[in-house]
Amino acid sequence: MTGKLVLGIDAGGGSTRAVLVREGELISRHSSGPINLLLHTDASDRLVALINETKAELVGVGLPGLRNALQLLKFTHEVKERTGATVIAADDATIAQLGAFAGGAGIVVISGTGSVGVGWPGKGRVSRVGGHGFLLGDEGSGYWIGREAIVAALRGRDGTGPSNGLPEIVERACGTRLEELVVRVHTNPTDRTLVSKVTRALATSADPTARAILDAACDHLIAMATALRKTLGDLPVAMVGGVFEIPALAQRFTAATGAKRPVEAPEFGAVRLAIGDRNARDAALVT
């Protein structure tokens, strides 16, 4: 440990959470909107503002949308230059894993807006499965669940899929007709709030097609844990993210994997990243 002011930041999908820590003691908590390097051009400005506000000397940050080592280097260099703080960054999944097992070995399956599985066997590099973003993957994520529901509703209404109760559920959740919803989803593809509304409606629905989509989502998440165990051995599993707040889904996932809740939240994982709890090179972005 160090006597320095350490800021741990989780700039995850739906919001940004940060904790300021000195010598293992929590000093303050901060929260703001999501910061995604891929989607927000002011990402570094906002992080710089947060760091300056807290006067942190050492910063660990987990960022979504981080795709390669060059981008990571450019980003940490810029933030260092502008704040004078030492900055260590990794992708958001890595800090979730660090927090979930308090720096120890284990597998986390994360399902919020997106989804990904990350595991660390106790030495060496972390392994990753899934992810790939809302256009190519993110199976079992919040966006995926909402989109699958809209697709099932459209197929049901077209007659290309079985007739089901989803058209009404989806239209009620969004307050718009399916035809209009299709237009709005495509007008601004990166705005995923509309699809999230459907996901929330599904979470509390007893409709059999809705339940089947939640089960399918869960099975994708279980498959991530299984794939990582195949590679890394029989490690403990933790679940992180808003999708696991759906009770039936969390229950099904726990029954299949023996998953536990994380020991610490991802922002504390970011503190561990900053203080070098694990070799920064090991913990850094995996591409």
Next chain:
Amino acid sequence: MTLSNAGPTSARRILGVDAGGTGTRAVVVHEGRIVERVEIGPLNVLLHSDSVVRLVALITEMRADAAGFGLPGVQNASDGQVVVDAIRRLTTVPVAVTDDSEAALLGAFDGGPGIIVIAGTGSIACGRGESGQLVRIGGHGFLLGDDGGGYWIGRECVRAALRADDGSGPATALCAVVAEVFGNARDAVRRVHESPTDRTLFTTLVPLAAALDDPVAKDIFVRAAAHLTHLATTMRSKLGPLPVAMVGGVFRVESVRQAFTDATGAVLPIGPPELGAVRFAQLHLSEEMARS
């Protein structure tokens, strides 16, 4: 295709436009004959803010007296009216707007009953029953449907390459094709998400994957053909045993065309979608043109 049906319209230069995600084709018909053909780039009223200006420029350039437009993203009569109103603010030339699938249907069956399955960037089926009713299914866009379309096929190719990268799927020649276009599968993830509406990133892969003798690529085309066949059979269950025609770049893939034809007995369209757009203008503008 009979083009000289409507008396007042045959003496005019009628522009017909079939707009699409990868290209836009236009013809001018005058006295029952095609007198001009032109191709311009992708045009989508939903995605491109300058599309109305470009359509008006085309009217002027082609010296058209009337125009019919088949536009992707036009879902219903009120969407069509919005585009018509926007065009009318810029020109006095009478225009009629429908979606690209009705234009294709009108072209394929010369206005008569039938079912068209379209697989270009997206996929959709449109049919007209014996009693004249129009039915559309599919075509819900690249985020929510379009199964079996060019975007869908390209996306499946990238997904297969990502599975190979993860070790959860076989690494085949398809991975090399994806790498050729994107650098590697990981770069594909970044580039695709940097510009979600640039659908050519995926459609570029279709002819390249089609040229491969590769089991993973073959399976993707088999699934594409099955999705497109399913559109046709669903339409027949709604409208009866009508003839089916196919249009769009995906059907240039031999295996897809063959599987679809075997399953549906598909016939060749009588005319292309841009001629169907001319037909739409003739059907909807004859009164207006007679007055002008």
